[in-house]
Amino acid sequence: MHVFTVWAPDATTVEVEVGLAGTPPTGGSLVPMARDGGGWWSAEVADSGHGTDYAFHLDGGDARPDPRSAWQPEGPDGPSRVFDPSRFAWSDGSWAGVDGRGALFYELHVGTFTSEGTLDAAAGRLDHLVDLGVQVVELQPVAAFPGRWGWGYDGVDLWAVHAPYGGPEALQRFVDACHARGLGVCLDVVYNHLGPAGNYLPEFGPYFTDEHETPWGTAVNLDAPGSREVRAFVVEGALRWLRDFHVDALRLDAVHALVDDSAVHVLAELSLKAADLSDEVGRPLTLVAESDLNDPRMVEPARDGGYGMQAQWADDVHHALHALVTGERQGYYVDFGSLEALRTTMTGAFWHAGTYSTFREEVWGRPVDPTRHRGRSFVAYTSNHDQVGNRATGDRPSQTLPGGVLAASAALVLLGPFSPMLFMGEEWGARTPWQFFTDFPDAELGDAVREGRRGEFASHGWDAEDVPDPQATSTRDASVLDWDEPTSGRGAALLAWHRTLVELRGSEADLRDDVLGRSPSLDVVGDEDAGWLVLVRGAFRVAVNLSDAAQEVVLERGAGVEGESGAELVAAYGGELGDQDVVVEGEVVRLPAHSVAVARLR
Known part of the structure; x- marks a missing residue:
């Protein structure tokens, strides 16, 4: 019955x-x-x-x-x-959960993490993540969408698990396997729009409204007539992942497109109900927002007028670091690339914080108050699915940057004050791209997506033939991780380096300190023209040489660091393969080209 x-x-x-x-x-x-x-x-x-x-x-x-x-x-x-969902025999009864704030996230796409592209196959690689020191596995969206392959952000059955991934019980098995290994699970969910095919919601009721516009067209109805049940569809759908599938956290996609003029924003409503559910299930539940607003109210309590998210992605940190190490200044990188931009974002999360954004052509954002907000509330990364996949050819930084620069970027993020995140394969400097791919069965829609993608990049000077065909199986296949890469050469060296950094972060309180604001315990100093910089983290110094020549860098003590003069080398990655010598004498570190050193002042 x-x-x-x-x-x-x-x-x-x-x-x-x-x-x-x-x-x-x-x-x-x-x-x-x-x-x-x-x-x-x-x-x-x-x-x-x-x-x-x-x-x-x-x-x-x-x-x-x-x-x-x-x-x-x-x-x-x-x-x-x-x-x-109650049929599944869970084995995680002793799982106490994990607070996502301050944890190391690992973003993976089920369809390209393994050649099989299933949740069960992904579970077979979990021991790699445990050895790396990952604390939370973040799955890109699993909501059902047309075809075999896709990023998942065109989901149309938002309560279902994509059948080619294994369906709903496969997700339960995956989460149970993660918990058995001490790994939390974060699920990426999309409520700001639905995909262009297979969306039958408008036939059932007023799920969408013309009162607001979003980058995807008409908005999900969160405040117009009929919105009460639509809001419940969103909120209850989110809660069931946490309850029925034992997921520990949700990453909410592009929440700035959840346009809601209600007295209580839908995010605040969700946060309050998630808090109640957390009390009910007896484990922490974390809500992480992707927001383009640069507004710290996103991570302020709902009862205090905020949106109630525990954390949000910090794109400005990525932009500042990426533009500095690559020299790219196109698009939204136009205002980034300076040492000052990196210093500001590493100590305050936002570069645009009530300042003019050239890309947006308006004043943008609000500053983070370090007396109210901690670094754990911001997720930082050198790469993610957007920053790689939305490039014309899906090229990763690791396909062009020297190994030592990749190692330096990793050190700045993993030893910084934020909640760090790795994008799958980044830990070994994967040279496989991660491209935009779809598998729409409707040939007309497939042609439109193909031509739209090529037209978009042609307007930026790309030859259309150089832009991968999203509908081609080869585009998905090229994006699958090569698990032989981390077993030798640069891949093995970078993987070992990431493990070292993660272990350092876990063992040293100064490297977990998440107090923001420029201070003797948190700062970035350097010489932009010479190509070196130092991240100050309490008694630790992360010294980086981005230049093509060897350099000597003085590790200034600064106020608050007492004791005899001198520093000890804790870890280093010298050059392309990390095998060139890095030397510390007194408070001077000698860095070969494209290298990084972690030192502790004595």
């Missing part, structure tokens, strides 16, 4: 078809549904438990999948399948 429910406030009749199959679904038995209050319909059907396929018919129309379906075995256009 199963009770089917659906929200369809404008429908005159609703039927549930049970026991069907195929795409489009056919062959089932129609059962009329009764109208309940608030636009809801329900029907109790015998012999329709876990594993039963079903679909809804609105006013005698075609079969449509359940907007709250957890299981779409034949994709977004096929029937929904009843899923009972």
